[in-house]
Amino acid sequence: MRHCETCLCSDKLENDGSLHRIECEPITCDTYCPQGFEPVLPPGECCAKCVQTMCVVVYSGNLTHSIPVNGIWSPPGNKCVKYECVKVGSRFITMEARTLCPPYNPNDCIPGTEVIAPDGCCHLCVRKCNRTTESTYLQHNGCTSSQKVDLTTCQGLCPTFSWFSRSTSTFQPSCSCCQEITTSKREVEMVCPDGSKFSYSYNYIEQCGCLQSTCTTMEKTVTKKLQRRR
Structure with missing residues (x-):
């Protein structure tokens, strides 16, 4: 059973004036997840938790890109570099491969x-x-x-x-x-x-x-x- 409200005993009285009124408000959930993560609602919980589902690669200094598991991606304008996302157990690992070209004139x-x-x-x-x-x-x-x-x-x-x-x-x-x-x-x-x-x-x-x-x-x-x- 989920308890997704926060309840407090207020200063207000019930209609008959014998008891204080209990006021409840829904729990506010943080819906933000960082890149490469997705919100997943665990059983019995009110708020979703961020679970990693993709690899995140950083390229060209500070740019980022998400790669799904078993996916391969090359940065724009640089086909000689390939990133692959693999999952080993619960870990997400980004593998980088670079192609060395023969001399070209x-x-x-x-x-x-x-x-x-x-x-x-x-x-x-x-x-x-x-x-x-x-x-x-x-x-x-x-x-x-x-x-x-x-x-x-x-x-x-x-x-x-x-x-x-x-x-x-x-x-x-x-x-x-x-x-x-x-x-x-x-x-x-x-x-x-x-x-x-x-x-x-x-x-x-x-x-x-x-x-x-x-x-x-x-x-x-x-x-x-x-x-x-x-």
Whole structure:
């Protein structure tokens, strides 16, 4: 049973004048709770008590933000910092994770190839994937081109990184490979040992770039090797 009133014996008398009148007033409850706390009314109590339900992180000097349990949050304009709220027993703990980005110089980027990692943190650019050209004679079915041709390949390193996914709460890899983006067909005259000639068409790479590819983890690679041995 809750007693949510404060009662006092007043100076006023009852109507018959024999007894003093008892006057009651409802208890005034403090309804304020600090950030990260919510009012909860315990059984049998008149006033709610403040119970912590979220973590509170302080950033940029004196700014604060509430994070629900198992929630992840990044401060505005700083995607490289992530705060996660975890509850251990009755304690609310804020965990901080910072992403270290590789060196980035926009002057090293090929114009139009500047990108931002999926987590919005690191700036990257395609600066090492290039087309290489080798002038040589082309061979096909024992026949040789009548003149040297430019054979092209794509060579170089492309960005490969990992970021934290809020939806799965795991680190997700992102891989890209140096590949041809645009190609064209070129013709060359081929000369065979018997003196016959014919026109042969070959692929010429016009442009190379980093294209998204599927990442293969070490665990998957080892598993595949073990399966093959069996």
